[in-house]
Amino acid sequence: MTTETSVARPPLTILSDEEAMFRDAVAGFAEDEVRPRVQKMEREGKIDPELIRKFFEMGLMGVEVPESLGGSDGSLMMIAVAVEEISKIDPAAAILMDVQNTLVNNALLRWTNDEQKRRYLPQMCGNTVGAYALSEAGSGSDAFALATRAIDTGAAGGEYRLTGRKLWITNAAEASLFLVFATVNPEAGYKGITAFLIERDFPGFAVGKKEDKLGIRASSTCELILDDCRVPKANVIGQVGQGYKIAIETLNQGRIGIGAQMTGLAEGALGHALDYARQRKQFGKPIAEFQGVQFELAEMAVEVEAARLMVYNAARLKDAGRPYLMEAAMCKYYASQVAERVASRAVEVLGGVGFTKDYPVEKLYRDAKIGRIYEGTSNIQLVTIAKQLLGGKA
Numbered sequence: 492m493t494t495e496t497s498v499a500r501p502p503l504t505i506l507s508d509e510e511a512m513f514r515d516a517v518a519g520f521a522e523d524e525v526r527p528r529v530q531k532m533e534r535e536g537k538i539d540p541e542l543i544r545k546f547f548e549m550g551l552m553g554v555e556v557p558e559s560l561g562g563s564d565g566s567l568m569m570i571a572v573a574v575e576e577i578s579k580i581d582p583a584a585a586i587l588m589d590v591q592n593t594l595v596n597n598a599l600l601r602w603t604n605d606e607q608k609r610r611y612l613p614q615m616c617g618n619t620v621g622a623y624a625l626s627e628a629g630s631g632s633d634a635f636a637l638a639t640r641a642i643d644t645g646a647a648g649g650e651y652r653l654t655g656r657k658l659w660i661t662n663a664a665e666a667s668l669f670l671v672f673a674t675v676n677p678e679a680g681y682k683g684i685t686a687f688l689i690e691r692d693f694p695g696f697a698v699g700k701k702e703d704k705l706g707i708r709a710s711s712t713c714e715l716i717l718d719d720c721r722v723p724k725a726n727v728i729g730q731v732g733q734g735y736k737i738a739i740e741t742l743n744q745g746r747i748g749i750g751a752q753m754t755g756l757a758e759g760a761l762g763h764a765l766d767y768a769r770q771r772k773q774f775g776k777p778i779a780e781f782q783g784v785q786f787e788l789a790e791m792a793v794e795v796e797a798a799r800l801m802v803y804n805a806a807r808l809k810d811a812g813r814p815y816l817m818e819a820a821m822c823k824y825y826a827s828q829v830a831e832r833v834a835s836r837a838v839e840v841l842g843g844v845g846f847t848k849d850y851p852v853e854k855l856y857r858d859a860k861i862g863r864i865y866e867g868t869s870n871i872q873l874v875t876i877a878k879q880l881l882g883g884k885a
Contacts, residue, residue, distance in 0.1 A: 504800065506572070513569055517576040520549055529581045532709035533854060536701075538587055543620065543665060551588045553616030556596055560608060561616035567593070567744065568806040571751040575802070578755025579762065582858045583709035585752050587620070590661050593748035595621030595670055598741045602686070602729040611668065611688065622666035623745075624657040624715055625738055631659075632871050635681040635735055639717060641673040649724035651675075653687065653695070657715035659865070663698050664711030667691045671715070672734045684734035688726040695720030706857035743819050744809060745866045750802040750822035753830035753862040757795045760830075760837035760855045764788060767841050767850075778840075787840060791833045798826040817879035824872035827862030834859045 506514060528539045546552050554570045556562020563569075570592045577585035596615055599608065615621055630636040639655025653673050663669075669689045676683035689696055699714035729737050765788060768779035778784045801822035808815035834856040838845035845852050863869045 514572045517573045521580045561613040566810045571806045574751040575755035578752045579759035583707040589748040593745040594623040619667045620665040621668045622662040624671040639673040653717045653720040663713035681735040686728045686734040686737045746819040746823035747805045750826040753826035754798040757830045757833040760834040764837040764840040794829045798829040820872040820875040830859040
C-alpha cells in the first residue's frame, strides 16, 4: 500500500528529475571543461584558474547556498552527485569544489550570523575560493591537540592575534578566505577552540610551502603561517570556545563529499577498464570475452555500486534532517577502500600500458590513496562507527 509519506520520500537509488538534469549538466561540464585540462594540470601541479572561473559560472561553488545570497539553493545530494561526476575525470579538480561546499560553505551556512552570511556567502558563490584549516604538525587525527593560539588583545573595536602553523590545507594556494581553528585557552582543552574567518590579506597571515604529493597533484595542499595575525572579533564564527563543535559537525558532512569523490574515481577507473577490455585483442578476440576478465570487471562494478549506494544514503539522511554520523563515516571508509581496489584492478586490466602515464588509470591509482587519509583516516572512521554502534561508549 502506498502512503503519502512513501511518495514524498525519493527512492534512494533514483534521482529526482531536477537531480538527474543537474547530474547530466555536470557530466557534460566535466567532459567539456575538465577533461581537456587534466594532463596539463597534473604536470604543472595546479588547477587552471580558468577552470575555477568556470566552476563559479556553473554554480558549482555554492550549491547549498540560498539563491538570495547568490547560490544554487541545492542540496548535499546534489553536491555528492557533482563531486562524483567530476571525480570520474579528475578527483583533483573535484576536491576544490568539494571543500568549498561541504566544509567552508557548510560552516558559513550553519554557524555564522546574518551579517557574516551577507558579507561572505555571496563572495563564495561569486569568485572567492575557501579553505578549511584545522590540521597542524602535532594535531592530525588528534585534531584538538592544536597549538595555534588566539589572544584577545583587548584593543578598541576588538581583535584577536593568532600565531601558529597549519599544515596540509587543501585549496590554500587558490583561497582568499580561510576557516581557521585556534585555541583561546590551552588550559581549557577542546573547550578553548574557536573558529575564525581569515581573509588572505589580513596582516600577519601568509600561505607557505606547497606540498609535492603522490596524487591529486593539481589540488593545492599548503602550509599556513600565522604570525601575530590580526583578526577582528567580528570574524569569530559561532561562539568563543565552540570551534570544536563546528569542526566536528562540518567534517561529518565533508566525509560524504570524500565518499562521493572516491566513488567517482572508482567509476572512472572502471570505465577505462571496460573500454580497454572491449578493444584490446589477444588470441584473436577482445579480452572482454575472456571469463577471467569478465569476472574482474563484474566484481569492480559490484564494489562501485555498493559505494555509491552508501554515499547516496548518507546524503539523503543529511538532507532529510535525520541522524547520519555513522553512515557518513561508513561511506567514507568503504568508498576509499573501493577506490584503491578498483583503480588497482583497472591498472591490471590494462596491463603494461596501465602502468604508463599514457593512460589515465595510473593517475587514478595514485589519486586514490589520499581517500584513506584526509578528512579522517580509515581508523578514525572505524572509531566513529564503533562509538555509534556501542551507544557512544567505545
